[in-house]
Amino acid sequence: MVRSKEEIAQSMKGRDFLMLVDFAQEEIMYLIELAIDLKQKQKAGIEHKVLQGKTVGLIFEKSSTRTRVSFEVGIYQLGGQGLFLSGNDLQIGRGETILDTAQTLSRYLDGIMIRTFEHRKVVELARGATIPVINGLTDLSHPCQALADFQTIYEQTGTFENVKLAYIGDGNNMVHSLMMGAAKLGVHMSIATPVGYEPDADIIAQTMAIAEDTGAKIVVCHDPKEAMEGADFVYTDVWASMGQEQEQKERELAFADYQIDDNLVQFAKPEFKFMHCLPAHRGEEVTESVIDGEHSIIFDQAENRLHAQKAIMAAIMS
Secondary structure, rough: OOOOOOHHHHHOOOOOEEOOOOOOOOOHHHHHHHHHHHHHHHHHOOOOOOOOOOOEEEEEEEEEEEEHHHHHHHHHHHHEEEEEEEEEOHHHHOOOHHHHHHHHOOOEEEEEEEEOOOHHHHHHHHHHHHEEEEEOOOOOOOOHHHHHHHHHHHHHHHHOOOOOEEEEEEEEOHHHHHHHHHHHHOOOOEHHHHHHOOOOOHHHHHHHHHHHOOOOOOOOOHHHHHHHHHOHHHHHHOOOOOOOHHHHHHHHHHHHHHEEEEHHHHEEEOEEEEEOEEEEEEOOOOOHHHOOOEEEEEHHHHHHHHHHHHHHHHHHHH
């Protein structure tokens, strides 16, 4: 049964935003369209203070540039108040349970965003909280970034039909969320990783099952040229994510053939767009000629973190 926008909007209120797989295709599209609408309002100087009088707690156990600034600015633009909480500001690190923290914060706040390491922390926080919880990043997934990425793709193409996204690099939290979003939205996606660096097996199985219903073609392989073939969008991420710095040299060797350079992008469509969630290590996962070239849309992605996250907060907290 097809739901109206009003019905979808009502169903979103009070929900957690932990992984894209938790949302139906029409709900993800609702968020993307809402993000574009809020972006247009902000550009036009039209106030949209749907969080007037509300406070959102921002828990950071992992440092960030884009996540912190985009959430704080987004909450302000929506008329709310953001409260930054580092790991040192909370009692979690001193032995208080996540459930106790969740229930306590629920008495003070209207929503919580958490950026942390283990995904179980986000799940436990959401289980204990009586207010919406947003996953700002875990080792398993990065749904806010992925939503902003699909907003960016949609702005470029106006459709998800017959769109191919190629991801070259580490099978990390970023690719997990992109796979979930692609499967839900019917976007074709090819992933190429070195042997031993594939995406999580359960995530692969889950997204393949979803793709059967939506018509998306999800391919996981080890040949970057194969994955790149005919791609509309080319995506990569750092080879060593935060917390993996001790593996840097080992990963540089493993990923040596997976750098996005002028030769590899020849296998994509001539009008391809290059994407990266940032921060980027120029000269490692991508050459300067690609990331700073005419095909790059990395700062459109970065900007859309602001608007996508505002859409999430407006949908679940207003």
